[in-house]
Amino acid sequence: MLSDASAAVVRATLPAVGAALDEISSRLYSRLFADHPELSRDLFNRANQTSGVQRQALAGAIAAFAGALLDHPDRRPDALLSRIAHKHASLGISPGQYRLVHTHLLGAVAEVLGDAVTEEVAAAWNEVYWLMANGLVAIERRLYAERGVLMGDTWRPWTVTGRVQETPDVTTFALAPADTAPAPAFRAGQYVSVRVELPDGARQTRQYSLSRATTGCPRRYITVKRVDGEVSAHLHDRIHPGATVEVSAPYGDVVIQDTGVPLLLASAGIGCTPMVAMLEELGANGHTGPVTVVHADRSPTTHALRADHLALAGKLPAAQTRFWYEHGPAEAPGEALGRADLTDIPLAPGLTAYLCGPLPFMRAVRDQLLARGVPADRVHYEVFGPDLWLARG
Incomplete structure (x- = not known):
C-alpha cells in the first residue's frame, strides 16, 4: 500500500x-x-x-x-x-x-x-x-x-453466420468460431471486443454486450446500434454473413452474483442488451425470485429486442416489466409515456440493481434507488466505452 x-x-x-x-x-x-x-x-x-x-x-x-x-x-x-x-x-x-x-x-x-x-x-x-x-x-x-489465453493475446477469428435487423438502426449479428476451438463460456452481462479493419487500414475495436445467454450453443450474438462512429457503421454497412471479424474472449464484471435476492434490471436504449441476456440466464436457471425489469426508450419501435425483453421476463414467475417511452403509443400494461420514474415501483428489502444505458439515465436511476434506501454497494452498472462516472464525480 x-x-x-x-x-x-x-x-x-x-x-x-x-x-x-x-x-x-x-x-x-x-x-x-x-x-x-x-x-x-x-x-x-x-x-x-x-x-x-x-x-x-x-x-x-x-x-x-x-x-x-x-x-x-x-x-x-x-x-x-x-x-x-x-x-x-x-x-x-x-x-x-x-x-x-x-x-x-x-x-x-x-x-x-x-x-x-x-x-x-x-x-x-x-x-x-x-x-x-x-x-x-x-x-x-x-x-x-x-480464459486460457496468453497474456495480451485475446483475439480469435469468428465468422458472421447471420444478421437480423432489429430496428432501423440496430442489428443483431450471429457469430461462430472460425477455427476449431470451442466457443468460450461466458456469463450474461459480459461483453466482447470486436476488432475490424477499416477502409483506411486502421484496426479499430469496440466492446459489445453479448445479447443472448445461448447456454450450450456454439454461436454468440451481439446487438449493435449504429451510432456516429467508425466501427458500428462498418459493421452495419459492410459485415454480412460469411464475413470474418476478430473477437476477444468475454469479459466484464457486471454479472448477477446473488439470485437469492430481489433483482432490478434497469436499462435505456441499447443498454437493454445485457439485461435481455440476464433474463434469459435467469430463466434457464429456473429463477423464481422477484425481478423488476425497467426500460426507457424513444418509442416502442426503437426499443431493440423489445419482443425478447417482454417474452423472457414473462417466463419468470415473479417478474414485472415497466417500460417508458418518450413517444407513443404506450398502451400495453406496464408501459407509460415519459422518462423512467421508480417512485411507484415497489422495492423489496435486500434488492440488488443492475443498470445499463446512457450515463444520465444511470445516474438518475441510481439517485432514485439511493434515496429510497438501496445501499450503494447493491447498485451495479455497465457502460459502453470509457467509464466517465468517476470522471464526473
Missing part, C-alpha cells in the same frame, strides 16, 4: 494534481501517439480520443484511485481496478504497455506542472501509478489465465 511519506505528499498535492489531470492526460496521449502512432491507429478508440472522453476517463480513474488509497490505506481498491482490468484484457493490453505509458506520463506531468514537481512529489505520485499499474496487471493476468 501507499507508504506513509507518500500518502502525506499525495494528500497535500491531490487538489492541485487532480485539477491538472485532464491536461496531463491530454499531454500524455499526445506524447504517446507521437512516439507510437500505431497505438492510435490500432488500439485506442479514435473517436474517444477526438472527443476527449478517453482522457477524462483516465484522469477520473487516477484521481479516484489516489483518493481510495488515502481513504482506505489498508487495502487496494480492487473493485475500482476490476472494471478497468476487464476492459484492458478485452483489448489485449500487456504489462509492457504500462511501462510505456509511465514514461510518457512522467513527461506530461513535467510539462504541465513544471517546477512544482519536486523529487518528493514525483516519487509519491510515481508510487501511486505503480500501485495502480501493478494491481491492474495482476488482475489482468488472472483474467487471461481464466
Whole structure:
C-alpha cells in the first residue's frame, strides 16, 4: 500500500494534481501517439480520443484511485481496478504497455506542472501509478489465465453466420468460431471486443454486450446500434454473413452474483442488451425470485429486442416489466409515456440493481434507488466505452 511519506505528499498535492489531470492526460496521449502512432491507429478508440472522453476517463480513474488509497490505506481498491482490468484484457493490453505509458506520463506531468514537481512529489505520485499499474496487471493476468489465453493475446477469428435487423438502426449479428476451438463460456452481462479493419487500414475495436445467454450453443450474438462512429457503421454497412471479424474472449464484471435476492434490471436504449441476456440466464436457471425489469426508450419501435425483453421476463414467475417511452403509443400494461420514474415501483428489502444505458439515465436511476434506501454497494452498472462516472464525480 501507499507508504506513509507518500500518502502525506499525495494528500497535500491531490487538489492541485487532480485539477491538472485532464491536461496531463491530454499531454500524455499526445506524447504517446507521437512516439507510437500505431497505438492510435490500432488500439485506442479514435473517436474517444477526438472527443476527449478517453482522457477524462483516465484522469477520473487516477484521481479516484489516489483518493481510495488515502481513504482506505489498508487495502487496494480492487473493485475500482476490476472494471478497468476487464476492459484492458478485452483489448489485449500487456504489462509492457504500462511501462510505456509511465514514461510518457512522467513527461506530461513535467510539462504541465513544471517546477512544482519536486523529487518528493514525483516519487509519491510515481508510487501511486505503480500501485495502480501493478494491481491492474495482476488482475489482468488472472483474467487471461481464466480464459486460457496468453497474456495480451485475446483475439480469435469468428465468422458472421447471420444478421437480423432489429430496428432501423440496430442489428443483431450471429457469430461462430472460425477455427476449431470451442466457443468460450461466458456469463450474461459480459461483453466482447470486436476488432475490424477499416477502409483506411486502421484496426479499430469496440466492446459489445453479448445479447443472448445461448447456454450450450456454439454461436454468440451481439446487438449493435449504429451510432456516429467508425466501427458500428462498418459493421452495419459492410459485415454480412460469411464475413470474418476478430473477437476477444468475454469479459466484464457486471454479472448477477446473488439470485437469492430481489433483482432490478434497469436499462435505456441499447443498454437493454445485457439485461435481455440476464433474463434469459435467469430463466434457464429456473429463477423464481422477484425481478423488476425497467426500460426507457424513444418509442416502442426503437426499443431493440423489445419482443425478447417482454417474452423472457414473462417466463419468470415473479417478474414485472415497466417500460417508458418518450413517444407513443404506450398502451400495453406496464408501459407509460415519459422518462423512467421508480417512485411507484415497489422495492423489496435486500434488492440488488443492475443498470445499463446512457450515463444520465444511470445516474438518475441510481439517485432514485439511493434515496429510497438501496445501499450503494447493491447498485451495479455497465457502460459502453470509457467509464466517465468517476470522471464526473
